Amino acid sequence: MSKTTDDAVRQADDAVRQTDDGDVPLAEGVDHQVAMVMDLNKCIGCQTCTIACKTNWTESGGREYMYWNNVETKPGAGYPRDWEEMGGGWDEDGESRTPGELPDEEDYGRAWEFNHEAIMYEGSDEPLRPMENADWGPNWDEDEGAGEYPNSYYFYLPRICNHCTHPSCVEACPRSAIYKREEDGIVLVDQDRCRGYRYCVEGCPYKKVFYNAQTKTSEKCIFCYPRIEGEGPEGEVRPPSCAEDCPPQLRHVGFLDDEEGPIHKLVNEYEVALRLHPEYRTEPNVYYIPPYAPPQTSESGETVDAERIPRNYLEELFGPEVESALNTITREREKAERGEESELMDILSTVNNDDQYRLEVFDDGS
Amino acid sequence: MMAADDAGIGGDESDDDSGIGSRELAVAAALALAVVAATAAFPAVADARAAYEIPVERQSSAGDLAEPTGDAWTSVETVDVPMSSTGAAVPGGAETTVESVRVEAARTDERLYLRLSWSDPAANASTDSLRSFADAAAVQLPVSAESQPPIAMGSTDNRVNVWYWNAADGTESLLAGGAGSTTRVPESAVETRATHTGDRWTVVFSRSLASDRANVTDVDPDQDVNAAFAVWEGANEERSGQKAASEWYYLSLGPNEGGTIYETVLWALAGIAVVFTTLVTVEGVRRTRGE
Ligand code: SF4
Ligand code: SF4
Numbered sequence: 001m002s003k004t005t006d007d008a009v010r011q012a013d014d015a016v017r018q019t020d021d022g023d024v025p026l027a028e029g030v031d032h033q034v035a036m037v038m039d040l041n042k043c044i045g046c047q048t049c050t051i052a053c054k055t056n057w058t059e060s061g062g063r064e065y066m067y068w069n070n071v072e073t074k075p076g077a078g079y080p081r082d083w084e085e086m087g088g089g090w091d092e093d094g095e096s097r098t099p100g101e102l103p104d105e106e107d108y109g110r111a112w113e114f115n116h117e118a119i120m121y122e123g124s125d126e127p128l129r130p131m132e133n134a135d136w137g138p139n140w141d142e143d144e145g146a147g148e149y150p151n152s153y154y155f156y157l158p159r160i161c162n163h164c165t166h167p168s169c170v171e172a173c174p175r176s177a178i179y180k181r182e183e184d185g186i187v188l189v190d191q192d193r194c195r196g197y198r199y200c201v202e203g204c205p206y207k208k209v210f211y212n213a214q215t216k217t218s219e220k221c222i223f224c225y226p227r228i229e230g231e232g233p234e235g236e237v238r239p240p241s242c243a244e245d246c247p248p249q250l251r252h253v254g255f256l257d258d259e260e261g262p263i264h265k266l267v268n269e270y271e272v273a274l275r276l277h278p279e280y281r282t283e284p285n286v287y288y289i290p291p292y293a294p295p296q297t298s299e300s301g302e303t304v305d306a307e308r309i310p311r312n313y314l315e316e317l318f319g320p321e322v323e324s325a326l327n328t329i330t331r332e333r334e335k336a337e338r339g340e341e342s343e344l345m346d347i348l349s350t351v352n353n354d355d356q357y358r359l360e361v362f363d364d365g366s
Numbered sequence: 367m368m369a370a371d372d373a374g375i376g377g378d379e380s381d382d383d384s385g386i387g388s389r390e391l392a393v394a395a396a397l398a399l400a401v402v403a404a405t406a407a408f409p410a411v412a413d414a415r416a417a418y419e420i421p422v423e424r425q426s427s428a429g430d431l432a433e434p435t436g437d438a439w440t441s442v443e444t445v446d447v448p449m450s451s452t453g454a455a456v457p458g459g460a461e462t463t464v465e466s467v468r469v470e471a472a473r474t475d476e477r478l479y480l481r482l483s484w485s486d487p488a489a490n491a492s493t494d495s496l497r498s499f500a501d502a503a504a505v506q507l508p509v510s511a512e513s514q515p516p517i518a519m520g521s522t523d524n525r526v527n528v529w530y531w532n533a534a535d536g537t538e539s540l541l542a543g544g545a546g547s548t549t550r551v552p553e554s555a556v557e558t559r560a561t562h563t564g565d566r567w568t569v570v571f572s573r574s575l576a577s578d579r580a581n582v583t584d585v586d587p588d589q590d591v592n593a594a595f596a597v598w599e600g601a602n603e604e605r606s607g608q609k610a611a612s613e614w615y616y617l618s619l620g621p622n623e624g625g626t627i628y629e630t631v632l633w634a635l636a637g638i639a640v641v642f643t644t645l646v647t648v649e650g651v652r653r654t655r656g657e
Contacts, residue, residue, distance in 0.1 A: 099457055102496055102497050102603075103496065104496070104497065105495055105496050105497070174454070174455070174456050174545065174546045174606050174607060175546045175547075175548070175606075176546060195548070195606070196493065197456075197605045197606045198496070198605075199456060199457065199606070201496070202457065211496045213493065213494045213495055213496070216493055216535065
């Protein structure tokens with residue numbers, strides 16, 4: 001790409017990412033926007049985030065099958081199975097919604113009963129296993145990925161609701177029961193207004209709204225709002241559980257419009273944190289640092305100069321900007337390797353939680 | 367059903383009559399007056415039921431009116447109410463399946479009973495899985511009994527009560543002031559019983575005539591009240607605005623059972639038209655004959 005085209009692209013991007021006066025565009029009527037950046041290069045697929053979320057919010061009461069946070073293997077069918085083929089989101093001019101489907105329950109996988117009782121209390125020596133036929137579930141195709149030995153590849157993709165700036169779930173509800181809250185743009189379902197129509201389930205292209213057949217209402221990730229409001233353990237402001245409990249601490253949590261914060265830098269300045277499936281046009285506020293992989297190797301085990309994860313696959317997931325994002329990261333990494341200063345590498349490799357979680361910057365009521 | 371309009375058309379036909387003398391004129395005028403008088407004095411006969419009328423049969427005791435298959439319903443007149451999709455702005459809003467609902471109405475001195483029955487080959491009585499939607503039906507009444515709010519769930523200043531039943535979760539009483547504004551009225555006084563037999567649902571809705579709270583239609587046994595009906599086919603994933611709905615009908619409770627002021631006015635106009643056209647015709651004939 002020539003420099004001129006590069007600049008033109010950057011300018012076009014800036015128009016989307018920042019308004020003329022430099023402000024970060026937020027959804028109408030929203031004061032600030034919470035956001036999260038996940039560095040896919042650090043995810044080990046341990047599912048600690050999944051379990052942290054589950055024990056907090058979805059353990060029982062019709063929520064057994066729900067994973068507000070799930071981690072799936074890519075390439076792979078995901079959770080629910082083939083969610084990327086179920087429609088939802090917005091059409092090309094972002095004006096009308098694209099029709100979406102309701103997944104089949106089997107696509108999520110059932111909440112199986114296990115033979116814990118027999119093994120733990122009745123002395124059975126059977127292996128621990130689901131008591132019914134289990135043939136699909138979250139991350140069922142774990143580590144399968146794609147490609148041929150010795151150049152097979154896969155990576156993990158943790159997913160929560162993106163608390164989108166232009167959420168099609170909100171638009172889908174004829175009762176306005178699902179809304180973006182004013183103070184921080186968190187998308188919530190008003191349980192009193194919801195009548196279980198499930199249009200939001202159809203309408204979300206990421207399939208991050210779930211129907212609770214017991215309460216007959218739809219439910220979803222709440223960005224752990226009690227925790228970010230200071231009702232976390234010990235009455236402190238804490239980031240969402242999925243972020244705080246992650247062993248490699250791969251998530252940054254803060255506000256998109258906190259121009260001093262790492263999220264703004266990663267998303268708007270360095271443009272290395274990208275939206276998943278930007279073509280759905282819901283404008284997610286969860287961003288990803290795209291994954292690197294070691295280069296390919298030949299039959300004899302020699303390193304070859306070829307990308308292991310095909311670029312076009314990453315483009316399918318993160319859009320055409322993945323190209324320049326990866327180039328920027330490469331450039332900055334080389335800088336750091338030469339011993340030069342790299343703010344980007346500092347942000348991405350910080351082990352200081354105070355830098356990663358910036359949730360009190362707007363607490364003066366601005 | 368269009369008795370009033372039929373009468374009007376009948377009046378026009380006397381245009382073709384010729385050879386009428388002055389004696390005939392007097393007879394015609396007397397007849398026309400008699401029609402007007404009769405309309406005012408006597409309840410209209412069943413087949414002369416007005417457009418959009420649901421006759422409400424008064425019964426001395428409730429008997430088994432609450433039962434969808436109750437014998438007490440045998441004598442009650444059935445109105446076939448055509449239904450069509452509302453075309454609401456929800457996915458599939460124009461795709462509905464139920465084309466008509468049979469409506470019957472009866473009352474005692476205390477309670478109003480409405481029996482709705484529609485064709486549905488299979489009962490969908492569960493909302494227990496992501497893709498299951500329950501069959502449902504609703505009766506819509508204006509909160510203020512004399513008014514006729516916008517048919518699509520009323521408006522903010524002209525609200526509606528909705529008696530809502532679905533095959534999975536039972537009955538709710540709702541209040542709405544425009545599409546999407548539905549809220550539940552706590553401790554609903556509406557009762558329902560439903561049965562699915564053969565290929566039909568039959569649901570009886572009942573409620574005490576008098577309302578015990580604000581924003582719930584107070585049904586005055588001496589006054590007509592508007593009513594509209596809706597049915598959702600669960601198998602077709604119908605819910606919310608994706609429903610087959612009727613136009614406004616009215617439950618004829620007023621003193622002129624089976625007739626209304628509206629109908630009387632139409633009959634009167636028809637009578638006057640008969641007299642007028644007869645006079646014009648006779649006068650025309652006279653002039654032609656050079657009398
Ligand atoms: S990810 Fe889905 S549920 Fe979450 S805000 Fe966006 S459209 Fe709505
Ligand atoms: S806890 Fe962290 S490393 Fe583990 S699966 Fe979740 S995001 Fe990946």
